[in-house]
Amino acid sequence: MLLQINPRSSFSLKYHPLQHAAQDGYSSESELVSTSFMQVLNKKCDAFYRLTRPYSCVSIIAALLSVSLLPLQNPADFTPKLIIEAFKCMVPAIMMNNYANAINQLADVHIDKVNKPHLPLACGDFSMGEGLAITIASPLMAVAMGIMLRSPPLVIGFIIWCIVGGAYSIDDIPDVEGDKAFGLRTLPIIIGKEKVFSIAVNMMLMAYGGAVLVGAFSPSVLCKLVTMIGHSALAFVLWRQAKTIDLSHNKSVQSFYLFIWKLYYVEFLFVHFLR
DSSP, X not given: OEEEOXXXXXXXXXXXXXXXXXXXXXXXXXXXXXXXXXXXXXXXXXXXXXXXXXXXXXHHHHHHHHHHHTTOOSGGGOOHHHHHHHHHHHHHXXXXXXXHHHHHHHHTHHHHHHHXXXXXXXXXXXXXXXXXXXXXXHHHHHHHHHHHTTOHHHHHHHHHHHHHHHHOOOOOXXXXXXXXXXXXXXXXHHHOHHHHHHHHHHHHHHHHHHHHHHHHTOSOHHHHXXXXXXXXXXXXXXXXXXXXXXXXXXXXXXXXXXXXXHHHHHHHHHHHHHO
């Protein structure tokens, strides 16, 4: 309670929480600032996660690790130095992947406001300036690290990646509504989402069927069993999942899209196991 003298009357009693807290030895104002800062930080971290899509880095990390392990002749060759050297290449590669995802969202921000309003640039969690800064800084830091590592092949590879990533674009089913609004003539708009989805799923099932046939003629019993049983199981899971999708709801389509990524990673593990 703080006693205040009112010039128009004798006095008045008013309660001031911050002043009262300060009198009791509490720094409520600083706690409030700290809480606000943490909320902003969490929001920006979540926005960065949605911008860069870290799940798309899994295959990059797995590929770099597997390539790094190829020269090993025995377990003694697996040293901390090998891990450090692999990590040196992994960090700029992840930056380049962040660039590819960021520039795609930066270019499609107006369409994403219709198709994917949860993305950080589309919903405003990141400003266009912040998105542009991440898009520019990521490849610059990656190329700079390649130069610091004195690896011309790495630098050239990152420059090519930058060009390909900048030219990257894809007509996907989740973009139909925004594409229509912007007058684009993509395949799902021309022949319908259902037909495109059916064609895509059947092509994947045919690919799994081909893998099963290839496995059947493998001279290795282990390879034969893993290839035939594994790809048959993946085909069945894909078929079951395709039956549950609702193409009229973007959340359902996005969920299936992430499911395809999981299948891709499982296939990646198959390839490296059988190699």
